[in-house]
Amino acid sequence: MKALIPIANGSEEMEAVIVTDTLRRARWEVVLAGLSDGPITASRGVKLVPDAAWEQIDPADFDILILPGGTGGANLFMKHDGVQQALRDFDADGKWIAAICAAPRALNKAGLLERRRFTCYPGVEEAMPNLTRSDESVVVDGRLITSQGPGTSFEFALRIIAECDNPAVSDEVRRGMLL
Amino acid sequence: MKALIPIANGSEEMEAVIVTDTLRRARWEVVLAGLSDGPITASRGVKLVPDAAWEQIDPADFDILILPGGTGGANLFMKHDGVQQALRDFDADGKWIAAICAAPRALNKAGLLERRRFTCYPGVEEAMPNLTRSDESVVVDGRLITSQGPGTSFEFALRIIAECDNPAVSDEVRRGMLL
Secondary structure, three states: OEEEEEEOOOOOHHHHHHHHHHHHHOOOEEEEEEOOOOOEEOOOOOEEEOOEEHHHOOHHHOOEEEEOOOHHHHHHHHHOHHHHHHHHHHHHOOOEEEEEOOOHHHHHHOOOOOOOOOOOOOOHHHHOOOOOOOOOOEEEEOOEEEEOOHHHHHHHHHHHHHHHOOHHHHHHHHHHOOO | OEEEEEEOOOOOHHHHHHHHHHHHHOOOEEEEEEOOOOOEEOOOOOEEEOOEEHHHOOHHHOOEEEEOOOHHHHHHHHHOHHHHHHHHHHHHOOOEEEEEOOOHHHHHHOOOOOOOOOOOOOOHHHHOOOOOOOOOOEEEEOOEEEEOOHHHHHHHHHHHHHHHOOHHHHHHHHHHOOO
């Protein structure tokens, strides 16, 4: 499995790093794609060097598009034409999409949350009128996986592995991380 | 509170980033100090830009020294004269020391684990003859705090805040992270 994870200034570093590390433990290929040049400064000041610039990759090469949260990063995902187009393309192609914390707003901006069950960081749904947040840690609706925040990041990543790949692999990775 | 967190190639990125982010949510000053020049490549390939090089900081300016795990990073902490001296100085000065996963081996190298209660990633204790690992997620013995691995990183960070700073602040940060 190949996962594309955009990161931008203000992305939540725990959410980005927990998902990346956990998927790599499942032997997935993961690319952290930066929306700006050079290292990004995440929401609590951790500086991450992307594996590639967004412009250098082709989203069509990936099986799943995963958006970490962080208000600043999610705002940039809402404004970025490439990320918005990739979300619509993944949805149209029946490929997996996942988002956590504030990032479901970027899915909504791309028109992907109507008539879908989803969750997000409690309160973030107030910026999405007419939509109702499910109160589960992780919600799977078709090929859309959403989750709530830093404390649900491990469950989010392990569920992505279980749903898109193999529950046994997910369990093995869980045990190795002592969860 | 000022926390010094050394990072090196092979450090476990989730452990380093979860602790850094969680402590900053408690309004602690945290410095990720790199043992080599430029970004470090963590255990699952995430590239982190240190806040400073180890040589640029004075460990005496900090209240707590926290070692993330990852076998490769912990091996470098065992070999690094500056980190080993800082561990002995913090211990002699009665300042806080914390380590998770494979990093308690670096504490043992500095002579800090004899007659102390501690934990580490299960199996890591086999490299430390005559020492017995406690089977708790987080162990506090005096001003020494140890923990087991990625899945216990949030509890490790929250316990550090509760013990060294304020349990109410720790609880507030926990709730904000949805734990």
